[in-house]
Amino acid sequence: RxxxxxxxxxxNVPEGATVAFNCTYSNSASQSFFWxxxxxxxxxxxxxxxxxxxxxxxRFTAQLNRASQYISLLIRDSKLSDSATYLCxxxxxxxxxxxxFGSGTRLQVQP
Amino acid sequence: EAGVVQSPxxxxxxxxxPVAFWCNPISGHNTLYWYLQNLGQGPELLIRYENEEAVDDxxxxxxxxxxxxxxxxxxxxxIQPAELGDSAVYLCASSASGQxxxxxxxGTRLLVL
Numbered sequence: 001r002x003x004x005x006x007x008x009x010x011x012n013v014p015e016g017a018t019v020a021f022n023c024t025y026s027n028s029a030s031q032s033f034f035w036x037x038x039x040x041x042x043x044x045x046x047x048x049x050x051x052x053x054x055x056x057x058x059r060f061t062a063q064l065n066r067a068s069q070y071i072s073l074l075i076r077d078s079k080l081s082d083s084a085t086y087l088c089x090x091x092x093x094x095x096x097x098x099x100x101f102g103s104g105t106r107l108q109v110q111p
Numbered sequence: 112e113a114g115v116v117q118s119p120x121x122x123x124x125x126x127x128x129p130v131a132f133w134c135n136p137i138s139g140h141n142t143l144y145w146y147l148q149n150l151g152q153g154p155e156l157l158i159r160y161e162n163e164e165a166v167d168d169x170x171x172x173x174x175x176x177x178x179x180x181x182x183x184x185x186x187x188x189x190i191q192p193a194e195l196g197d198s199a200v201y202l203c204a205s206s207a208s209g210q211x212x213x214x215x216x217x218g219t220r221l222l223v224l
Contacts (some may be wrong), residue, residue, distance in 0.1 A: 008151070032211055043202060043215035044154065087153050091211060098144060098167060099213060101153025 001026060006088050006102035014110055017078045021105045023071040023088030033064055034089040035073050038104065044087055047073075078109045113137070115216035117203050123222045129191035132219045135184070136205030143180060144213060145188050146202040154202050154215075160186065193223045 006023045013019045025033075033050035048055065050062040050071055061074040071088055088102040116135040124130050136143050141162050146154035157176065159167040162183040171178065175194070180186040190197055200220050204213040 004153075034211075043217050045215070046212055089153075098156045098159050099154075099211075101155070103152050 002102070003027060003092070003100050004088055004090050004102040006105050008103055008105060010106040010108050012108045012110060013078055015078055015080060017109075018074065018076045019078055019107065020075075021073045021086055021088075021107075023073075023102055025069050025071070025088075025090045025100075027090070027092045028066075028069060030069075030090045030092050032091040033062075033071050034091075034099070035060075035062060035071075036087040036089050036101070038085045038087055040084075044101075047086070075107075078107075080109050080111060083107055083109045115203055115205055115214055117201075117216035117219055119219055120217060121220045121222075123224065124193055125224050126195055127192040129189065130193050130221065131190075132188045132201050132203075132221075134186045134188070134203030134216060136186075136203070137207075137214055139207065140205035140214075141183070141208045142206045143186050144204040144206075145178060145186070146204065146215075148200045148202055148218070150199075157188070193221075195223050197221060198223045 003026045035047040036044040037047045038044040048057050050064045052064055054063045059076045063072045085104040085106045087104045089099045118133050143160040145157040147157055148154045156170055158171045158178050160180045163180050178188045200218040202218045203216045206213045
């Protein structure tokens with residue numbers, strides 16, 4: 001079983017739609033959580049951190065459920081420019097300050 | 112502020128040949144990472160440096176891969192000899208001391224024929 005699992009998609013949604021991505025992680029002692037965005041043939045870039053109480057950044061809302069070891073990302077009012085792969089990322093509490101990435105969920109927003 | 116710089120951007124070699132990738136992190140970032148990304152997968156850590164010290168190289172295939180960061184700034188990742196399965200994107204990232212946010216370079220896309 002992978003340490004961080006995501007539905008690979010693709011999610012094909014029309015402009016203006018609301019879409020949600022889910023992610024599960026295997027290590028209950030995980031320390032911190034992030035969503036990264038990766039455009040086609042580009043490098044990953046931090047989209048947002050995920051806090052225990054949930055957090056919002058404009059049209060993006062991230063939620064964390066430590067009991068279920070589950071992270072989500074909600075995108076409201078999807079734009080064409082949101083088309084990308086969204087990577088769920090976990091920093092496990094193992095002394096390694098490196099990130100463990102999920103395989104990513106591909107989103108395609110259509111006009 | 113300049114981002115993470117990597118070169119070359121693309122490399123095509125024949126199997127059994129050596130290859131090297133170079134990375135210059137963001138100025139002042141003490142931590143440097145090398146990741147490997149296969150198609151349709153997320154990046155996987157190969158090695159992490161804190162200044163010039165390799166503090167996590169457990170995922171680096173040491174029979175053919177080596178890395179160095181001699182002066183604690185730029186870094187080189189080498190593969191010798193390359194195998195067909197090494198075809199992937201090699202990403203370098205850096206972060207400031209004590210910070211979790213990592214900034215990635217554009218990557219080197221390697222094709223081994």
